Amino acid sequence: MNAEVQKYIDEHLEETIDDLKRLTAQPSISAQRLGVKECAEMVVAELRAAGFTAETVPTADPDYPGIIAETDGDADHTLLFYNHYDVQPADPLDEWETPPFEPTERDGYIYGRGISDDKGPIIARLAAIKALRATRGSLPIKIKWLLEGAEEIGSLGFHDFVHANADRLKADSCIWEGGGVNWDGRPLVMLGVKGLLYVELECVAASTDSHSSYAPVVPNPAWRLVWALNSLKDQSEHVALRGFYDRVRPALDLEVEAIQALPDTSREFLHNLGVEIALGEASGYEFRRRLVMEPTANIAGFGSGYTGVGAKTILPASATAKIDFRLVPDQNPDEVLESLRKHLDEHGFSDITVKVHSAESPARTSIDDPFVKLVVDSARSAYGTEPYIMPSMTGTGPQHPVQEILGVPVASCGIDYPGNRIHAPNENIRRDYFRLGIMHTAELIEEIGRATS
């Protein structure tokens, strides 16, 4: 890659890390509405310092402003960055080795809440843009930036926000949050997200808990929920909702190849969780294929009656279960919800209510999109090693509105590494991967410029 740009990035790295620590020290906990607006203003200032026109843009909830920024460039190609400036709550506080909002460097790792998710990527991208502008005088391409402040609480209203600002956000390609390197240090480019339908099932069978001696005559909602759940998925792990698998897009050859090329980390993965055998005894390619390509129906929690210490002979009045369905292209959360309601009704569970907590569509950019090649080529150049491609993240994000409304290919690349402990105590980044992430961003922008000019 461009040696001059590389030199600039290295010479300004301490400055960049100071910027990152300053931004990380500003709490922006969306779940607690803590410091979110202050952080938005700080991000706007950083964007302006890097040459962007930038402003906060109201969303449906004034506590969580969006940010839209834009800067000119030489070629007629607009790259859109997506990031979020809000962070997860920091608790449990006593598990942090240093305070979550006092970023601290130790042995090449920098710790702080949000430093990896998602403030490090923001600062890294800014550093790359500053380096390009300083060394070239102008940017090779136009860049737009969309940041939200409510990602960690489910990106409420994000679809409407993108829709309302579609003209301002118009772009040719998009780099998402996430991405970085795998355990072996090889860069990881990810091309999509799974969708999510998160529902809560509730069965209320009586107005009050009663004595369990009434069990011969009083309906038990915990049993009813057990039977309903059992009807949804049996031990084969097959989801019994009618049509659930109909819209699952078959894996492309290129996707199969990409998954095959990923390293086998299933043993370490399971070992970290204290699990001996994967579902279906999956290993190797099949393990990775499931993680990346399979939809799921997961019980995230259930509760009913007495769950404390010892015995209480109670017949519960109600029972609830939280289920998240992870969806893959082209499944649709609205269709799955409709199918779930029908399934419950047809199996005699009309008394079980379904409440939706979250519904996001899956999104996946085709692995043969020319943009993907630019991202991969630039990664190879920046990291000096062959990149991995994951056809999708295993998790969920609001990528679908961007793909659907703006109609652009989306890829994730960044500064992550598998030990970053996002959402957990001692969230951290590695200084070396942070630096490489900046390099890659600069190289990617130049690569797009070369390809489109």
Place this chain on the structure above:
Amino acid sequence: MNAEVQKYIDEHLEETIDDLKRLTAQPSISAQRLGVKECAEMVVAELRAAGFTAETVPTADPDYPGIIAETDGDADHTLLFYNHYDVQPADPLDEWETPPFEPTERDGYIYGRGISDDKGPIIARLAAIKALRATRGSLPIKIKWLLEGAEEIGSLGFHDFVHANADRLKADSCIWEGGGVNWDGRPLVMLGVKGLLYVELECVAASTDSHSSYAPVVPNPAWRLVWALNSLKDQSEHVALRGFYDRVRPALDLEVEAIQALPDTSREFLHNLGVEIALGEASGYEFRRRLVMEPTANIAGFGSGYTGVGAKTILPASATAKIDFRLVPDQNPDEVLESLRKHLDEHGFSDITVKVHSAESPARTSIDDPFVKLVVDSARSAYGTEPYIMPSMTGTGPQHPVQEILGVPVASCGIDYPGNRIHAPNENIRRDYFRLGIMHTAELIEEIGRATS
């Protein structure tokens, strides 16, 4: 009944109620080990004041002494009373209209924790004995008394205690706790208890909760528990444990007749619980038959993962369920436990552990036992109306060791009425039924004396 005895009881009723208030004011919460030993000493003093030799007798846990008392009588028949002097915790305290340990009378009702369960019956029986002794000079029969201080926490060690003291407790018949009148004021004699096997099932599938995006490869213990529970009982309410129903003793004609004679209170029963339709749409005789004669498998509680407000995309590490099996003669909790373990193993759920919280055998005294006739005849005489007979309580108590080890018929009659709110805030007795319970006890003792002299 004996007018002189009746007169004595009435003339000393205020004194008796003072005794009851004093005993009720002494907390004896076994679950909290609060005041239990102090209460035991108080009961021993009351027994001695009524002419008993009485003493506390150590059990396996010194915090919960048993009490054994004895007094002489004319005829060669020994009647054994069973009661417990411990009470349930009083919380939720803010739902009490007057403090739980400051017994208060309002409009013919006296409120206090334990006043009905089981301190009222103790004082009522003592009052009857005092009246008989005062008016007759001696008691018509010998009386023994067994009291425990750990009934509300599952009568731990009770079987061993009865076994160890079998000689001292030797008797010809036994009056249990419970019993009183039905909603219509007619006396209710009950002839047994259901057994109980209370177990906790646990499935641990990982050492830590993880992100629900791992669901394609990480086993979910909540699902496993759902499938295991579903295999135990399906929507027909049939318990699938092998041999579960084999030892269920068929109802005798006399039992069927007794249940038929009970009033139909199913509508009020369900209405009070906010339930529209009973299980199996049972009503009338069938509703009562199920309550009295059917064994059950009840989910008393289950829990796993996230059950708080909103959504958390978690894959739980563990899941638990508490199940109570109510058993009827001649089911055996040890056999049911063995069958449960086998069932889980055979259905592929060897990873699910079973922990026993409580195991009590059912017990039922035959409705044609001559002792039952004495109890019923004396009730008819004391209440002036035809008694109901319930072949069994719907709940559980440690009656089996008494039947099995001492080999005596057991019946429940006492001072209860259906609105007594035992185990709940504002537990209470009715003054009129308390008085009638004393009368019945005196009449029963005389009746046994007449029958055996």
